[in-house]
Amino acid sequence: MDLSTFNKQCYRTLVELSPVGMFYTDVQGLCLFANKRACEICGLNFAEIQGEGWANSLYPADKESALANWHEAVKRCLPFSAEFRFQTTHGKITWGYYQGIPDLSPSGIIQGYTGTITDITHKKTLEEQHLATIALLKATEQNLIEAKEKLQLGLESAKIGVWTEDFVNNTAYWDQQTYQLFGITDVNIKPNYAFFLSCLHPADRAKIKYTTGIALANKTANFNHEYRVIHPNNDIRYLKEHSKVYYNNARKVIRSIGVVWDITDAKENELRLRQNQIEIADTARKSAMGEIASGLAHELNQPLTVIATYAQLCVSQLTKTQPLSNKLTEALEQIVKQAERAGNIIHRIKDITKQKVVYYEPTQLDTLITEAIEFLRYELTEELPKITLEFDQNLLLIYVDRIQLQQVIINLIRNSIEALQEINKSSKKIHVRTFLENNKTAITIADNGAGIPNDLQRRIFEPYFTTKKKGFGIGLAICRSIIESHGGQLVLCHSNHNKGTCFKLTLPL
Amino acid sequence: MDNSIVYIVEDDQAVADALCCLFASVKLPCQHFANAQCFLTYYHSNININGCLLLDVRMPNISGFDLQAQLKQRSCQLPIIFITGHGDIAMAVRAMKAGAYDFITKPFNNQLLLEQVQRAINLTNQRNVNEHFKKNLTTLTSREQQILTLVISGKTSKEIAQELAITLSTVEMHRSKLMKKMQAKTIAELLKNYFLSKLSLGNSI
Numbered sequence: 001m002d003l004s005t006f007n008k009q010c011y012r013t014l015v016e017l018s019p020v021g022m023f024y025t026d027v028q029g030l031c032l033f034a035n036k037r038a039c040e041i042c043g044l045n046f047a048e049i050q051g052e053g054w055a056n057s058l059y060p061a062d063k064e065s066a067l068a069n070w071h072e073a074v075k076r077c078l079p080f081s082a083e084f085r086f087q088t089t090h091g092k093i094t095w096g097y098y099q100g101i102p103d104l105s106p107s108g109i110i111q112g113y114t115g116t117i118t119d120i121t122h123k124k125t126l127e128e129q130h131l132a133t134i135a136l137l138k139a140t141e142q143n144l145i146e147a148k149e150k151l152q153l154g155l156e157s158a159k160i161g162v163w164t165e166d167f168v169n170n171t172a173y174w175d176q177q178t179y180q181l182f183g184i185t186d187v188n189i190k191p192n193y194a195f196f197l198s199c200l201h202p203a204d205r206a207k208i209k210y211t212t213g214i215a216l217a218n219k220t221a222n223f224n225h226e227y228r229v230i231h232p233n234n235d236i237r238y239l240k241e242h243s244k245v246y247y248n249n250a251r252k253v254i255r256s257i258g259v260v261w262d263i264t265d266a267k268e269n270e271l272r273l274r275q276n277q278i279e280i281a282d283t284a285r286k287s288a289m290g291e292i293a294s295g296l297a298h299e300l301n302q303p304l305t306v307i308a309t310y311a312q313l314c315v316s317q318l319t320k321t322q323p324l325s326n327k328l329t330e331a332l333e334q335i336v337k338q339a340e341r342a343g344n345i346i347h348r349i350k351d352i353t354k355q356k357v358v359y360y361e362p363t364q365l366d367t368l369i370t371e372a373i374e375f376l377r378y379e380l381t382e383e384l385p386k387i388t389l390e391f392d393q394n395l396l397l398i399y400v401d402r403i404q405l406q407q408v409i410i411n412l413i414r415n416s417i418e419a420l421q422e423i424n425k426s427s428k429k430i431h432v433r434t435f436l437e438n439n440k441t442a443i444t445i446a447d448n449g450a451g452i453p454n455d456l457q458r459r460i461f462e463p464y465f466t467t468k469k470k471g472f473g474i475g476l477a478i479c480r481s482i483i484e485s486h487g488g489q490l491v492l493c494h495s496n497h498n499k500g501t502c503f504k505l506t507l508p509l
Numbered sequence: 510m511d512n513s514i515v516y517i518v519e520d521d522q523a524v525a526d527a528l529c530c531l532f533a534s535v536k537l538p539c540q541h542f543a544n545a546q547c548f549l550t551y552y553h554s555n556i557n558i559n560g561c562l563l564l565d566v567r568m569p570n571i572s573g574f575d576l577q578a579q580l581k582q583r584s585c586q587l588p589i590i591f592i593t594g595h596g597d598i599a600m601a602v603r604a605m606k607a608g609a610y611d612f613i614t615k616p617f618n619n620q621l622l623l624e625q626v627q628r629a630i631n632l633t634n635q636r637n638v639n640e641h642f643k644k645n646l647t648t649l650t651s652r653e654q655q656i657l658t659l660v661i662s663g664k665t666s667k668e669i670a671q672e673l674a675i676t677l678s679t680v681e682m683h684r685s686k687l688m689k690k691m692q693a694k695t696i697a698e699l700l701k702n703y704f705l706s707k708l709s710l711g712n713s714i
Contacts, residue, residue: 304616305615309528309616313534313619343616485599
């Protein structure tokens, strides 16, 4: 076999075996020949691919532009290359890379096009996957940015500081808000645990050191702290901190992260409430003492009066019949004297317990009532029943002892709460109303509780009368004496079994 | 007056007994009521009682002050003396403002209590005399009234006869009639009752 024969034979074989599709066209670009691979890529047989038959297998969306570009290249005798998709009759889509070069005669006259078609589906799939990954990354990045923005906005508006602490290297990071919360103006200061302790109120340092030590020793993962810091202007602020601690496999602390915020306002409010509570409790104790002493005085005075009266009678009878003073008269006179003395002591004790400091001031009626309810919420562990308020906006100021009047309102509402505990009702209600009545300020406190039995209603204001297991029975007696000392009246409006009770108090304007 | 009684409203029996004993020692009749309601019931059928009312402040159901208010509503003229074991100034002021005669704290001085009770009774008696005097006045004829005015202004019967241009014996007759009507034995008594009445009843005479 000579070389040219070999070459021809060899070419033909190579063309048939080639993994690359090959084709040849005429001057108009109509296909004259395509190898087996080209037919495979297009999904057509040799006959179908002839002329412009190959274009039938183009993917519909690519067809128009692919043909237009090809025709344009042929018209201008230009080399041509493009990527487009084929779709076989079975629906399989294949990406092809198509390139053609004008076939020129030695004199430069175009005779046709020779070209190849390569299956680039795999490359294209990888490319698409790559693009999808990039898009996903971008979206994730955007989400992260948004999440960070949200967190930042939340932290800023809640004025929450964030810090982290590295126990291994004894370093810490504080964000700007943390510096502000601790009252540190120099942001170049590098914080660490010792610096944190130095920022605290001296009285809180030992406590924080101790509780932190305990928490770390117990490998506590979450813990809360409250402490005070002193700002440069000597302002004392209360801060609250919540932190998470991370330990390594050897259970050794490695780092922690935490948030810190200012709770001064809440603390001050709490202190104010507690102060109010102490005052009310103190007043209640004093009034109870006064009421008990007054009751005792009355009880003791009765027999004392009898003793004194009889003794005096005896003295006068004796002096009538035996004018000369004798030992018996002297003894009786002593009885009279000592009874008088005992009477004076009793009166004095009562006077002392009555020496409560009454402080009348113009007081906002609705604030006074809402504060009293706030006090009950604070003091009682159980949930309060629904308390509705109805305030007459024309009743702005009353002239009373705030603490004493609050004591009355608290007492009455507490009685209502207890009356509601005795019953099984789904809607337990207490209604507090203020209004003007006959030129007087009136307040009613009504509940839909158990009610007071008819035969007991007239006795409820008596001292030492009670239906409660615990209690001295002086609550309502005290309420009445407080209201009467204000020149007002406290009465039971109505009370019906299982329908509820209503008390009304009136005060001069 | 003979029908004066000390009415005691006191829930403590021992105290009431001691008080009764005290009044008995000076021969003052007294009557005890265990609570305000009992006294109100009694008063309802004995409106014209005389004397004085001793009231405890602190009593169950109706307190001393409540009873005072209820009696006032019924226009009761009985003077009230409060006796209390737990009196303070505010309470005393309240009682006096509401028209009480006195406010005495327990244990009390017998003598002081008796004196105040006696004064209160005298006051009622005088008030009764005054009322009586006023009532008697209305029974006089216009001539008798005319003569009474002149007698009070210090004129003798002779001067009156001259002024009214009537005979002396006519004047004497009117005078003896009006003295009988006014239940006065002497001119002095007539004058005393007249001026005391004028003092307490004002110019209505």
